[in-house]
Amino acid sequence: MLPVLREIFSRLAPTYERVNHVLTLGLDVFWRRRAARAAARSGGSRWLDVCSGTGDMARELSRGAPSGTWIVALDFCRPMLDLSAARQPAEGGFEFVLADAARLPFPDAAFDLVTVAFATRNLSLSRAALIATFSEFHRALRPGGRFVNLETSQPRFRPVRFLFRVYVRTFVPPVGRRLSGAHAGYGYLSESISEFYPAEELAGILKAAGFSRVIFRRLMFGAAAVHIAVM
Ligand SMILES: C[S@@+](CC[C@H](N)C(=O)[O-])C[C@H]1O[C@@H](n2cnc3c(N)ncnc32)[C@H](O)[C@@H]1O
Numbered sequence: 001m002l003p004v005l006r007e008i009f010s011r012l013a014p015t016y017e018r019v020n021h022v023l024t025l026g027l028d029v030f031w032r033r034r035a036a037r038a039a040a041r042s043g044g045s046r047w048l049d050v051c052s053g054t055g056d057m058a059r060e061l062s063r064g065a066p067s068g069t070w071i072v073a074l075d076f077c078r079p080m081l082d083l084s085a086a087r088q089p090a091e092g093g094f095e096f097v098l099a100d101a102a103r104l105p106f107p108d109a110a111f112d113l114v115t116v117a118f119a120t121r122n123l124s125l126s127r128a129a130l131i132a133t134f135s136e137f138h139r140a141l142r143p144g145g146r147f148v149n150l151e152t153s154q155p156r157f158r159p160v161r162f163l164f165r166v167y168v169r170t171f172v173p174p175v176g177r178r179l180s181g182a183h184a185g186y187g188y189l190s191e192s193i194s195e196f197y198p199a200e201e202l203a204g205i206l207k208a209a210g211f212s213r214v215i216f217r218r219l220m221f222g223a224a225a226v227h228i229a230v231m
Pocket residue numbers: 005006009032050051052053054055056057074075076077080099100101102116117118119122123
């Protein structure tokens with residue numbers, strides 16, 4: 001699955017940000033900003049953005065970061081990281097690492113903060129695999145560090161959930177295909193949105209991975225959620 005996913009994301013990379021903004025009606029920008037604000041409260045000076053893609057979340061983090069903060073942007077897809085590196089502010093403080101999120105090439109307790117934005121459902125839809133990957137994030141955090149996860153979610157109220165799923169299934173694949181020119185990618189992404197965990201269940205998975213305290217906030221009636229997991 002990893003090589004297939006990497007291939008999908010390599011094809012989506014050049015148009016990824018524009019398509020994302022169109023499909024979320026620009027809301028992804030505000031959601032990342034909210035997650036980044038919550039993340040910045042972690043403090044510390046070593047932050048890791050996993051599945052960083054073209055770097056939208058890493059740049060958002062850098063806006064609220066105390067000076068001297070080192071932000072590592074990690075992704076397994078070279079074209080995504082190359083675009084990210086080309087867009088980072090000239091003043092620096094970034095490092096780009098090509099690696100798999102499930103096997104972070106860092107020692108234990110290397111970071112004060114780990115973030116993931118709009119990628120957890122790509123890591124896996126299996127509970128066991130997610131627990132293993134979240135445990136890996138837990139390992140890379142210092143005691144008291146935080147993992148902040150921003151992801152699409154499942155609206156709680158049935159009529160809203162129904163409308164959300166109709167939107168995701170009927171609008172996302174054809175519009176994504178048309179704007180990106182890629183055939184497979186947005187079909188897969190829309191399916192993974194419908195199949196991903198409700199916010200309470202994701203909180204339970206984070207606890208099973210070893211985080212001692214997990215809080216979450218729903219965004220836009222639960223279409224997305226920010227989870228803050230403390231080590
Ligand atoms: C939907 S994009 C999200 C990008 C970015 N975080 C954002 O906020 O827009 C998902 C990213 O996760 C990366 N990715 C997926 N699975 C990965 C894995 N196992 N290890 C590292 N990166 C992965 C993809 O290459 C892609 O860049």
